[in-house]
Amino acid sequence: MAPSLRDVSFSGRGFPVTETAATRQLESIPQTVVTGFEWGIESKDLWEIERRLSLVDLELQGFAYEGATMAAVIRDAMPGRGGRTAELLQGAGRRHIFLNYIGIGFAMAKLPRPLWKKLMPQELDGAEFYPPMSWLAVDGYGFDRAYFDPARWVDGQRPDTPYAWDGHPDYFQRAVDQGIGRALWFIHGAHVEHVCAAVRRFASERRPDLWAGVGLAATFAGCSTAAELATLRAEAGELRGHVAQGSVFAAKARHFSATVPEHTRTALHALAGITVEAAAALADDAAPAPDGAGGVPTYEIWRRAVRGQLLVNAL
Helix, strand or coil: CCCCCCCCCHHHHCCCCCCCHHHHHHHHHHHHHHHHHHHHHHCCCHHHHHHHHHCCCHHHHHHHHHHHHHHHHHHHHCCCCCCHHHHHHHCHHHHHHHHHHHHHHHHHCCCCHHHHHHCCCHHHCCHHHCHHHHHHHHHHHHHHHHHHCHHHHHHCCCCCCCCCHHHCHHHHHHHHHHHHHHHHHHHCCCCHHHHHHHHHCCCHHHHHHHHHHHHHHHHHCCCCCHHHHHHHHHHHHHHHHHHHHHHHHHHHHHHHHCCCCHHHHHHHHHHHCCCHHHHHHHHHHHCCCCCCCCCCCHHHHHHHHHHHHHHHHHC
16 A cells, blocks of 8 residues: 655656755655555554654654554554554654644545544544644645645646535635645745745635645745745745744644754744744644634634734734
């Protein structure tokens, strides 16, 4: 089921990327996800998978957990003993909870939709697991779609079939687009001009969420300079608040994992103008009360609140 490391490389996918030291670093991320997935499939118990994942460089460890979570979800969907996903996310993987949700989305891309309603462990409804962030699973699903079939989902800009994730089918495409935006960062090897051009080729109503995904990827995955990031922010124009919001969520995820690489600090400063510590506090302060959003997902209310606070801070 797992693709080879060559298959997920930029050349293996046929992406228009010129190989450099930075792009080699960037493509190590999907390769780390595949490695985590293989370990998750092979490991017989939680100790084994956690031990293997602990050997991964801390900067990449969250991506390995993405793959391991994907494997746990797929194994849980098969007949027999379940509970692997809950065990993994409640254990040492909890500090990577945001990326673990993305890993659930990777599994969604491989499993039939009738199984989706059982993929999210009920044990993850506590506040410490940030339940509104479960929309990152749909983000991960969108990323997978775009990364492995860009002709359909990027070039063809095909909209996906709505699904009532968290009871909000009308928001499904928006979360998918956030994942597609992240994928654009990889598909174009973090080349800012090419990424921006790719976003602009989409219909205008889809661009805000695409920009948010780009901001998240640029901050979490990195592989660009401060000058390039300044260009990215400028190219987003009036939608730069969406780029900044994605950047803040990426910084929050890095801060929660207790591993913050320098590229995250650089990107956050360029895209949102704040520190990682301030971004983590802003994200927590902006979090809405559970079930207080009415017809809009709590996740989206959270995103709006972050953008609003960033605007206030800029005044």
